[in-house]
Amino acid sequence: MxxxxxxxxxxxxxxxxxxxxxxxxxxxxxxxxxxxxxxxxxxxxxxxxxxxxxxxxxxxxxxxxxxxxxxxAMHTPDPKEKKNVMRRWFSEKRTQWALKNENLALEETPAETKKFADVKTYASHLEVCVRILSEDYKEILSSNAVLAEKTGTMGASFAQLWGEHELSSTNSSNIYQNLGKVWANVSERIKNHVSFGERYFQNPIDDLVMDVLALQDALACRKEAVYAYTKLSKQGQNINKQLDKIRMAGNMVSQQDKYYKLETELRHCDNKIAESRNHSDLVTTRLERDIERFRVEWHERMRHVLEVFHKQQVEYLQSQVNEFSSVLPALSSLDSTRSDLTEKLPEPEQLGINMSIGSSGTKVSVGLVGASDSSPPPAAEIPVKLDGDASPNLQAISLNSSFSSDDGFDAAPAMGGESTVSDETDTSSQPIVKSV
Incomplete structure (x- = not known):
């Protein structure tokens, strides 16, 4: 002023x-x-x-x-509209609450209802799975970054393990120097693999997550459009009911102004209903087409990402095997003039199962591979201990089978054990499998 x-x-x-x-x-x-x-x-x-x-x-x-x-001047709010701020706010809130309802009745066919419900479930399942991939691989990348740092530190320690003095000019010093180089190379390869994973796996996976979220947003927009059409349809039905009540009352003269106003509102509502129905049908048609394209393209992109990543993973693991294998000949050599270590390193134990089939049945024993090629001893030569004085290192497994009296076969001897049926009705049987 x-x-x-x-x-x-x-x-x-x-x-x-x-x-x-x-x-x-x-x-x-x-x-x-x-x-x-x-x-x-x-x-x-x-x-x-x-x-x-x-x-x-x-x-x-x-x-x-x-x-x-x-x-x-054109967008200055009307004073009457300012008074209806709370009413519009409650209307928007009611719309939000209605859209969150999973069992909301909409103006659509049962086939469309089932189809888009299945698509929503499908999108939710994809989101959960892809988010797990994304979050877990982030943890793997962080742990690999720590592994690369620690591997480099260990390589430097290997290189300096023998010390910086006169004794460092020995064969062991050269071994430690080679070990330091190998571990340093492995550290660099891990760092490069982390960078590759971030670029070719983590970022594409995040993009796929965003695609799934975009699909869910499209489903929400489609539901909002159908809900708007449903609201207008119900509004038109309510206006028709009011007009029918006035016609049935028979007092058209006194209700002429109200009847004219309702007819005007009905024509206006019909125009909105037609426009909303066209918009809803257009959104539904385009979304159905986009969903089919999404299902093909999304999984194809995922397949390509996994193919590239697994190829790189194989090369990465092979490079590590080659690096560590390069120092094995030097580590396996023995300096007899400076060491009294004459025993060979123990081979890793491998357990296996030995089986023998005879007239009395099948005998099975568990032991080291290549330890004994002979078949296990017969069951009669194996002492059977009672439960009270059984050795803690020996576990006896008894397989007792019951058969119907109508089958006509005594199956227990055929399985390698003794029959559980006797004249004295003795129910005990010999173990047919022993596990050591």
């Missing part, structure tokens, strides 16, 4: 207007002084209002120019 008054007071067309003296100021002295300085103020105001920030003249922004903001 002060800026407006200052512009009006110092306006060149109103400087000598005595009728404004009593309106703009209650002090005649100030007003007379303003009139005396009006010439200077006029030049200053003209220069201020006809020059933009860059120092260029802008004759369209003079004091005589009236500026009208068309956008603000």
């Amino acid at each position: 002060d800026r407006f008054l200052q512009r009006v007071i110092h306006h060149p067309e109103l400087v000598d207007a005595p009728c404004l003296l009593a309106f703009f100021t209650a002090n005649p002295t100030d007003w007379i002084g303003a009139k005396e300085n009006s010439a200077n103020d006029k030049d200053a105001l003209l220069k201020e209002n006809t020059t933009n920030e860059n120092g260029e003249d802008d004759f369209g922004n003079g004091l005589d120019t009236i500026h009208i903001d068309a956008h603000a």
Whole structure:
């Protein structure tokens, strides 16, 4: 307001207007002084209002120019609309709550309902699986980064393990130097593998996660469009019910204004319903087409990412095998003049199962591979201990089978054990399998 008054007071067309003296100021002295300085103020105001920030003249922004903001004039909220802010807020909240309902009744066919429900379940399943891949591989990358750092530190320790003195010119010193180089190379390969994983696995997986989220957003937009069409359809049904009540009441003369208003609302609502239905059908059709393309392209991209990653993983593991194998000949050599270590390193034990099939059945024993090629001893030669004095290192496994009396076969002897049926009704049997 002060800026407006200052512009009006110092306006060149109103400087000598005595009728404004009593309106703009209650002090005649100030007003007379303003009139005396009006010439200077006029030049200053003209220069201020006809020059933009860059120092260029802008004759369209003079004091005589009236500026009208068309956008603000068109979008100025109506005072009545300001009163309905809370009503619109509650309407938006009701829409959000309704869209979160999984069993929301919408204006769509049962086939569409089932199809898009299955697609939503499919998208949720994909999101869970891909997020697990993304998060777990991030943990693998972080652990590999630590592994690369620790491997490099160990390589430096191997290189300096023999010490920096006269004894370092021995064969063992050369071995440690080679070990240091190998572990340093392995550290660099791990670092390169981490960078490769971030670029060719982690980032594509994150992109696939975003694609799944985009599919879920598209499903939500489609549900919102169908819900808007459903709301308008119900609104039109309510208006038709009100019109039917007026017709059935028979007082059309007294309800003429209300009937005309409802008819106007119904025509307006029908136009909105048609527009919303077209929009909903368009969104549904495009989404169905995009879903089919998504299912093919998404899995093809995933297959390509996994193919590239697994090829690199094989090369990475083979390079590690080659690096560590390069120092095995030097490590396996023995300096007999400086060491009394004459025993060979123990071979890793490999357990195997020996089986022999005879007339009495099948005998099975568990032991070292290549330790004994002979068949296990017969069951009669193996002492059977009672439960009270059984050795803690020997475990006896008894397989007792019960057969129906109608089968006509005595199957227990055929399995390698003794029959559980005897005249004395003895139910004990010999173990047919022993595990050591």
